[in-house]
Amino acid sequence: xxxxxxxxxxxxxxxxxxxxxxxxxxxxxxxxxxxxxxxxxxxxxxxxxxxxxxxxxxxxxxxxxxxxxxxxxxxxxxxxxxxxxxxxxxxxxxxxxxxxxxxxxxxxxxxxxxxxxxxxxxxxxxxxxxxxxxxxxxxxxxxxxxxxxxxxxxxxxxxxxxxxxxxxxxxxxxxxxxxxxxxxxxxxxxxxxxxxxxxxxxxxxxxxxxxxxxxxxxxxxxxxxxxxxxxxxxxxxxxxxxxxxxxxxxxxxxxxxxxxxxxxxxxxxxxxxxxxxxxxxxxxxxxxxxxxxxxxxxxxxxxxxxxx
Amino acid sequence: xxxxxxxxxxxxxxxxxxxxxxxxxxxxxxxxxxxxxxxxxxxxxxxxxxxxxxxxxxxxxxxxxxxxxxxxxxxxxxxxxxxxxxxxxxxxxxxxxxxxxxxxxxxxxxxxxxxxxxxxxxxxxxxxxxxxxxxxxxxxxxxxxxxxxxxxxxxxxxxxxxxxxxxxxxxxxxxxxxxxxxxxxxxxxxxxxxxxxxxxxxxxxxxxxxxxxxxxxxxxxx
Numbered sequence: 001x002x003x004x005x006x007x008x009x010x011x012x013x014x015x016x017x018x019x020x021x022x023x024x025x026x027x028x029x030x031x032x033x034x035x036x037x038x039x040x041x042x043x044x045x046x047x048x049x050x051x052x053x054x055x056x057x058x059x060x061x062x063x064x065x066x067x068x069x070x071x072x073x074x075x076x077x078x079x080x081x082x083x084x085x086x087x088x089x090x091x092x093x094x095x096x097x098x099x100x101x102x103x104x105x106x107x108x109x110x111x112x113x114x115x116x117x118x119x120x121x122x123x124x125x126x127x128x129x130x131x132x133x134x135x136x137x138x139x140x141x142x143x144x145x146x147x148x149x150x151x152x153x154x155x156x157x158x159x160x161x162x163x164x165x166x167x168x169x170x171x172x173x174x175x176x177x178x179x180x181x182x183x184x185x186x187x188x189x190x191x192x193x194x195x196x197x198x199x200x201x202x203x204x205x206x207x208x209x210x211x212x213x214x215x216x217x218x219x220x221x222x223x224x225x226x227x228x229x230x231x232x233x234x235x236x237x238x239x240x241x242x243x244x245x246x247x248x249x250x251x252x253x254x255x256x257x258x259x260x261x262x263x264x265x266x267x268x269x270x271x272x273x274x275x276x277x278x279x280x281x282x283x284x285x286x287x288x289x290x291x292x293x294x295x296x297x298x299x300x301x302x303x304x305x306x307x308x
Numbered sequence: 309x310x311x312x313x314x315x316x317x318x319x320x321x322x323x324x325x326x327x328x329x330x331x332x333x334x335x336x337x338x339x340x341x342x343x344x345x346x347x348x349x350x351x352x353x354x355x356x357x358x359x360x361x362x363x364x365x366x367x368x369x370x371x372x373x374x375x376x377x378x379x380x381x382x383x384x385x386x387x388x389x390x391x392x393x394x395x396x397x398x399x400x401x402x403x404x405x406x407x408x409x410x411x412x413x414x415x416x417x418x419x420x421x422x423x424x425x426x427x428x429x430x431x432x433x434x435x436x437x438x439x440x441x442x443x444x445x446x447x448x449x450x451x452x453x454x455x456x457x458x459x460x461x462x463x464x465x466x467x468x469x470x471x472x473x474x475x476x477x478x479x480x481x482x483x484x485x486x487x488x489x490x491x492x493x494x495x496x497x498x499x500x501x502x503x504x505x506x507x508x509x510x511x512x513x514x515x516x517x518x519x520x521x522x523x524x525x526x527x528x529x530x
Contacts, residue, residue: 081462086509108464108469109462110471110478111462111471111478111479113479113480114478114479122462124463124464125509125510125512126509127462127463127464127465127466128466128469129506129507130465130466130507130508133506133508133509145509161470162470163469163470166468166469166470166471166472166473167468167472167473167474167475167485167488168468168472168488168491168492170491170495171467171468171487171491171503174467174500174503174504175466175467175468177504178466178467178504178506181504182466182506190470237472237473237476237478238470238471238472238473238478
């Protein structure tokens, strides 16, 4: 056991894991974090707390993680390389683990150009691969990046993201293999809509034996409407929303589209359970936390297992 | 070479407002090659300033001169006898020019007439693109001759991020994803396997992050 987090225990025990996601508020509204968290309590192993996602300023992910811990949930601290250099990343990791964080997700981070402070200077001292390696070093060798000894090393379950739909497709599994080589313990993928392409990706991963070296959680984001589906297909780089899904949502009454989106998500999860190498699902019900239970329950994944 | 962009005319006019005798000073180095600060551009800018000032009823003379280089004290020295005659010098060299001029002629007001933008090359006539970030430790040979530090928006060293779509960068459809190009090039060269290497953290000491850089060549120093 590397960190002894709930997520790690459930995965180690061989259960099909479920994680959720919570975006901190655009302000210091503690109640909002607690409110969103209340919908996720007991239905997921761990909740990703995003780190200024899409480069829009939000409450610090470390602080929001602490609020979750106090509410009795297990957070997964997302950390991006965009805003902090190696000094700040190590420092924040030590602080977060001191506060009780046991899962961390290493990301490059969305470029600030499409965020709410596009004039800002970025950092990118490390990339996500190097962030993984640095964290593993801190955990396993109990030293900083510079080899100096730590006075208390972080016990963390190290995660990273993977986008099977970004280009070039031929390099996607290689990049996954590199993250594993860097020392990642679990992977959460970006939102999956194109199941055929995802299967192809997983086949390549399994052919390389990568599923035996890492826990891979498939990313599921319910589509709230046909508008959202079209927006994601058109404007979100690296997102692959097949035309047939858009057609399916267009085919139902506007008032029924949300329910249809949830139905699609449930079907996807059912399929994911059968795909070799998929160890669980990461349900990203973005600003829709209150509907997460419906999806997870609908997929027959409740109650969540308790592993000691 | 160093690439630059002309500053807006209004900005330059504001700089020289109330300054009677003005010298527009070009450079025959990089900025001549990228058509922004050579003799020809000195002529164009000086003429434009004269017309604008005349139109606005402002008095004053705008003179023209172009030095061999503005990044060498030897050529900056050529202005020793005349620099003090000007109320303003507008340098249209890269950012080095106005600084060398200000250091050598502390009593003269020196203004930058261009914005220095990047180290790059010409893709075609009239189109330049960034190619180098002067990180001080060149690695392009590992990436098929393409620099991920300068050309990836996030300076990623270990492959394309999740925002790479159809060969373009997530920041804009006008920006190539250099990692897409690297992956394709390396595959074509039969070197795809080399990209499996996990590159460790980069030492940025040799870059601007290590502080302003000075190069001392003992073999050349007199």
